Amino acid sequence: MIIYRQSARVLVQGITGKQGTFWTQKMMECGTRVVAGVNPKRAGEQHLGVPVYATAKAAMAESPFDVAVMFIPPAMAREAALDAIKAGARTVVILTEHIPARDVIAIHHAAARHRTRIIGPNTAGIVTPGEGFVGIMPGHNPNIFQPGEIGVISRSGSLGTLICLNLTRAGFGQSAFLGIGGDPMIGTTTRDALQAVDEDPRTRAVVLVGEIGGAMEEAAAEYAAGMAKPVVSFIAGRASPPGKKMGHAGAIVSGTLGSYDGKRRALEAAGVAVADTPAEIPGLLGAGPRDRLRQPAAHALSV
The missing domain is CATH 3.40.50.261 (Succinyl-CoA synthetase domains)
Known part of the structure; x- marks a missing residue:
């Protein structure tokens, strides 16, 4: 999936951080269907009204999603992307920039094997006005x-x-x-x-x-x-x-x-x-x- 549709269920990796919180609120205000978030340190909690899980795999088991969006620092981006890909995400929106080249290669290799669409890295995201957006574009x-x-x-x-x-x-x-x-x-x-x-x-x-x-x-x-x-x-x-x-x-x-x-x-x-x-x-x-x-x-x- 390249074009966002409102029926798509979204997982936010790094949902409890400052940027993750701010942009998740804006996405939800526009109609984006955020169903879960990931933060291993806050698994089991609720944040912005959605459950927080330790991993994307755990989220998929209880709150199935189609799209994962990453508010994750460069050093942790590979692990987060592979988690979402292996969990079965149809699309992973990678906002992170300055990811090491070897990690980006590993992400693309895994995505090809699992038939996952990668948007990014270093993307601002995707917007469908009237339906919602995923990322950090001012879709609101x-x-x-x-x-x-x-x-x-x-x-x-x-x-x-x-x-x-x-x-x-x-x-x-x-x-x-x-x-x-x-x-x-x-x-x-x-x-x-x-x-x-x-x-x-x-x-x-x-x-x-x-x-x-x-x-x-x-x-x-x-x-x-x-x-x-x-x-x-x-x-x-x-x-x-x-x-x-x-x-x-x-x-x-x-x-x-x-x-x-x-x-x-x-x-x-x-x-x-x-x-x-x-x-x-x-x-x-x-x-x-x-x-x-x-x-x-x-x-x-x-x-």
Whole structure:
């Protein structure tokens, strides 16, 4: 599961900590179905009205869940992720950043064996306005997120928040926000997320927020070329100097590999409209190069 649905049952690992408590409250206020939490030191207690267990395995036995979200420090992230994966989580949302590379590899290996979807590491989470959210995105803020028909994909939580704010101000609601994460080794790629919103019947158009470095945007462009739904994009890092580590993943641009120009050319060749600034995105949705996008910018696309 990449797109959050309100029917999904959520386990919060690290629920009793300051951040876990705050964001669990916000998730629940939005309708997220949090059924349990994990903290080995407080197993057997109730926190925020849900039971706390020593492990995800113990939680699954008594309070079955579909999605696990981790408010766990880097040194303990591998153990927590493997616990959730082996317990049978369909999806694990890994908010933690700076997890050692060997631990991330172990997490992805276990997830592949157990057919668990990993979102992250270093993700801000996923949001479905009107249904709920999982993570640390401000899904509870109606000035930023409103139900609608635009799917938004972003590695950056802050940049994704800005894009959604601009969309909402322009009258475009979101069908889903997918924060795929900023780790060098993420479990859900831009292409994976693009396919998910393409297959989502609630989504009419897609905003893809990319970054320099790597080849995820190029792979997504190949998929976008065959899509019926229109896609617009913004690529961060246009002014970044070559040969320097930039962005979440410390991506290095060498020549045209992973460069802004290379990504933009690939996207535009696939029929994707690319904005120069985030502020231009609502306008591209309202008056893009494809006839399907020719709708008033102040109103959400209608079915």
